[in-house]
Amino acid sequence: MSTILGARQVSFAADRRLLVDKVDLSLEAGTFTVVIGPNGAGKSTLLKLLCGELAPTDGAVLLNGCPVRSIPAWRLAHLRAVMPQASDLGFPFKAVEVAGLGVEGIGRGLSRPDRERLVDEAMADADVAHLAGRNYQTLSGGERQRVHFARVLAQLKAGRSVEARQILFLDEPIASLDLKHQLALLAQARRLAGEGFAVLAVLHDLQLAAGVADTLALMHAGRLVACGAPYQVLTEDRLAEVFGVSLTAPTLPPHPWRLATE
Numbered sequence: 510m511s512t513i514l515g516a517r518q519v520s521f522a523a524d525r526r527l528l529v530d531k532v533d534l535s536l537e538a539g540t541f542t543v544v545i546g547p548n549g550a551g552k553s554t555l556l557k558l559l560c561g562e563l564a565p566t567d568g569a570v571l572l573n574g575c576p577v578r579s580i581p582a583w584r585l586a587h588l589r590a591v592m593p594q595a596s597d598l599g600f601p602f603k604a605v606e607v608a609g610l611g612v613e614g615i616g617r618g619l620s621r622p623d624r625e626r627l628v629d630e631a632m633a634d635a636d637v638a639h640l641a642g643r644n645y646q647t648l649s650g651g652e653r654q655r656v657h658f659a660r661v662l663a664q665l666k667a668g669r670s671v672e673a674r675q676i677l678f679l680d681e682p683i684a685s686l687d688l689k690h691q692l693a694l695l696a697q698a699r700r701l702a703g704e705g706f707a708v709l710a711v712l713h714d715l716q717l718a719a720g721v722a723d724t725l726a727l728m729h730a731g732r733l734v735a736c737g738a739p740y741q742v743l744t745e746d747r748l749a750e751v752f753g754v755s756l757t758a759p760t761l762p763p764h765p766w767r768l769a770t771e
């Protein structure tokens with residue numbers, strides 16, 4: 510396996526509190542990593558550190574061997590796409606314009622028709638092609654989330670024209686989606702991992718996480734308390750310790766919906 514991004518003893522402090530505490534994590538090409546953990550564990554903060562949105566207060570995040578924060582924004586846009594937890598827009602953009610934001614900054618080498626085709630494909634992949642002309646502000650929460658998924662898909666497609674090793678970051682991407690669209694989005698993310706992308710998602714649903722992930726990264730109070738194959742990470746003792754509940758470890762086999770979607 511080939512490491513695209515590595516976090517080395519990464520910490521982040523705010524308000525004299527360590528929100529992320531000495532985390533080591535590698536994202537490999539062709540793998541799907543899912544970060545799980547209770548509310549406030551530090552999952553989103555870790556994702557922001559990994560994608561370069563936040564600067565670590567200690568440690569380093571290296572993307573292809575370079576500190577991620579030293580990479581210019583235009584080049585970072587080729588290398589990774591980020592779907593944040595919440596994305597409000599203050600202007601009445603059409604859905605197709607929001608999805609197209611992903612290619613605007615990085616599609617310079619592509620013709621306008623090529624860029625439009627990539628956005629159309631991404632909107633179809635995210636099942637929002639029929640919403641293209643709609644005012645984004647009038648869309649439902651789930652529809653908005655799918656438009657933003659289309660945006661990151663379009664960005665990756667455009668970035669692929671110049672960069673083969675890319676990362677997709679998804680912060681709670683299925684939080685507003687119905688079951689069909691949850692499974693479809695996760696299947697798309699898995700497909701991207703199968704094509705060689707490194708994919709990292711924050712998820713709350715442990716069954717889905719266990720079903721889709723190659724690697725589960727379990728966070729608790731800012732620390733990465735376990736990282737590995739789902740069956741190794743999700744032990745009943747650990748679930749009780751971290752989530753404070755008595756649960757039977759998920760028993761889904763890996764990637765249960767692969768057969769249904771491929």
Ligand SMILES: Nc1ncnc2c1ncn2[C@@H]1O[C@H](COP(=O)(O)OP(=O)(O)OP(=O)(O)O)[C@@H](O)[C@H]1O
Nearest residue numbers: 523524528546547548549550551552553554555728
């Ligand atoms: N800029 C900040 N200043 C102070 N505290 C912060 C800041 N950002 C996040 N926090 C706190 O850090 C902790 C971790 O936040 P984070 O958003 O990373 O958690 P999370 O694991 O993603 O949680 P959730 O599952 O609820 O989304 C929380 O207690 C949060 O209130």
